[in-house]
Amino acid sequence: MKKDQTETLGFAPQKDIVYNKLLPYADRLDGESNDILAKIKCNLGRAVQLRELWPGVLFWTRKLSTYLRLYGRKFSKEDHVLFIKLLYELVTMPHLEISMMQGFARLLVNLLKKKELLSRDDLELPWRPLYDLYEKILYSKTEHLGLNWFPKYFPVSATQEMLDEWRPLLCPFDVTMQKAISYFELFLPTIMPPEEHGQGFMLWFDELMGLWVSVQNLPSWEGHLVNLFARLANDNIGHVDWDPYIPKIFTRILRSFNLPVGTRQMVVSRYVSNSYDIGHVVVWISSMLGGPSNRAQKQLDGLFSSIASFYHPSNNGRWLMKLMKLLQRLPASVVRRLHRERYKKPCWITPVPASHRLSDQDVTDFVESMKQPVLLAMFSKTGSMDAAQALQNLALMRPELVIPPVLERTYPAMETLTEPHQLTATLSCMIGVARSLLSGGRHYPEGPAHVLPLLMRALPGVDPNDFSKCMITFQFIATFTTLVPLVDCSSALHEREDLTEMERELCSASAEFEDFVLQFMDRYSKFLL
Template sequence: MYKNKENIDKIYKDKLQKPNIYNTFLPFYDTVKQQSLETFEEICENLSRIIQLRELRPGFPLWSSKLQQFISLYGFCFSKTDHIKLIHLYLSILSIPDLNYSNAKTSFDIIDELLNKSRLITRDDLIIDWKILYTWIKLILFNNDESYSLIALPNDIEKSLLYCVRSCRPYFSATATQEVLDEFRPWLCPFDSAFSDAMCYLDLLLPVHLPPELHNQGFKLWLPEFLSIWESVCNNPDWEQNMINIFSFVSWCNIGYVDWEPWLQKIFTRILKSFSLPVANVQVSTQSQNYSLSIISTWIVAMMGNGSSCLQYLRDLFTAIKSFYHPSNTGDFQQDLVSFLSKLSQAFVDRVHLERKPDRIWHFNPPQSYRITETDITDFVNCVKECVFISIFNKAHLEEAAKACQCLSQLRPELIVPPLVELLFSSINSITEPHRFTSIITCLAGMTRQIVRQTPEFSQGQTYVLPLLMAVLPGI
């Protein structure tokens, strides 16, 4: 079927989603193209035969693994139509009554693989029924039979399910939000144990990727209600982390469409409380469940832009906790504080990258007025760098501090590299503070690209190369 070279070239040029670009550099690329088309046809033919014969075992795991191998070798070397048909095929497998858990895990993994590059398929191309995933969440995450050895679940099936739900979530229908609320709103009684289960379901299933014209059917149906519930409860219940996840996710996916200004004071007060920092010589009792640092970092970064006072609240937060970053103030709290710097810097870099890349993801498109400006970048780096410079001398958490330095240097190398180089040169001849020299070298090693790269804003980085090499020469 694919013996005509012109036909193969036309298929590759016009119809395929995202083939593996590295195959184009192989000397036998023409053979690879023909082989990929024939292999995909064979996989589809056998998957179709399995469904028609209703014999999932042993063919379904076998040909599903071959499909995974195909994607690994050739990329998404098939058309959008075939791409969508494969997704529908595996979703239909999940809807089979009494499907065994092994085949379900295979379907979760394949669906996650097929939806991994969300820019290839938009909401106009695909709508997924959330109830299919809801059924499996109940069967896997809220199943007590395994604890009594009544069933045996495959290894990592929970992780596969969560990844699958994450990948499918952008494709829930416009009416899914109301359907999910109708299902779980009767459970929302803070004095009932079912409240925790409901928040877990809502954390996983609430659609937050709806376009602006559908926001009235999306987060506007529930966000004010959830914020009022969160404000009224201050005893750190188990379900609070699920609610923070929801707030962070909806904020990140709807930058510029949610007014967080009235809630900033409450948000940063709760964040400060979650660090459980000691006061004087009194150790504050640790919360039963601290907030996830990556989640609150994403939330904070998503609230920035368009003159928001979020950055000022962040400055106030660092002013309040600055002394706890000092290496002499050791304690369990320092790991969270330094990790917070690292994850906050990484989240900011991620947002700048997503906003400025030419082919933005369809479900991440903030309004132009709310995007991060050059002034915002400078203000953020100036806000964070002082605590980062203190943290690099922390012996226990140097790696996290070095990551934060690397992220900040990607944003504003002229504000990060020169001070560190000056600190290095001042510590070279010190024989009483060897750790100081080692810490600075570790940080500079992570920003070598920013040092040697010439940009209009930072052109003197290359002048540091030879002095730095001479400085470390005695240790080589």
């Protein structure tokens, strides 16, 4: 099929949108997209040659952005590289209006997003024009727009050049330290093959890590350094030895939460506290997991043991939001790493070595360490959404460890009428684990057997007198009925002889689907009245 598409288009597309094949007019899309792409290439190139930024270049770059939304990266690798180089030149053009540059930068970000499509052999970009642009925007009266840089496409020699440029600014007692570290965070390349590490992060890793370990007075630039280390860890899993620093790393992470300690509930003042970006912290932690020693997992067990009590529903404070973000984002980061190691197609980016890939035991240990805090956070005063998202990702990894305790809390909550908050919280978490529950599989084969009992017990939740309970019940029923077809399969018991015991039980229970639908429609009609 791909070969036929290549012959029709005249090139091999980089990455088109696969769902377009399901459209009723899919057979006409190749010709339609080819015509649009040809117009964009012709008119955009002509506008650039004529130096007509307005309206020519701006109009056709917007057309290219629309093309990406409709068809994805449905162009050849050569066109992909040329589009990026053209947009890069436009973004770094001197004396360009900030609003126009922002529009070009957004399109450039979109073109560079799928880093697996282009390697550094296909594309190299000079780093100094970006540095000059950043210097002009950030250190001028013009408001900073938060543009994203792409250090993975800088040449091999760029690391040493950057160190020569910014190392003289490294003075912990001067304001230039903040400037230097922010430049390092943004520009230093971290995606390189192992044979080039000597010209990459090994030139600065020991120096910057020693600086981070030795400075203890909560400097403002510490968060930028942590972001750089997180990116390095994620791009080089198994190629950086973090073991000597892991105890210090987890100690600093725990300190950054600014948790209350002692009988007087002392906390660090909000004006001098140094809080790391949770998004980078979870990437750093998930990238260090695994390996022969698995030292990071032992430290993670200790971290969650020390903060588990803070997730109790009776606790509240400004620190709780950080803890809930950690709980929500860490399992998602580990799921992304597992997908990268086990399912993602190989590309030019260096794969994770077999010795440092997460094993089944590593995943089990991780889920066990997070299970208790997540179950406590289900009834948090900040809501149950963070816990539900955490349970969703934990259930994807180990449903047999996560789903049973959630069910143990859900069934009693459905039976009581005096604790509506408990019901809404448990239903929200059940919606999160619904896919893992209903898919069954070898890890949790008895999961589908809970479908009908849960749906029948949820019916009393269709109560117009309690709006929040009613809405979460509708969402719960809609989620389950979307994942499971409501079909009476009881006749299969007499027609098939190759059914397992669980399949026979499910077929027998499916006869009650009609009763559920009738009861739901009766309650729904009363709700509308």
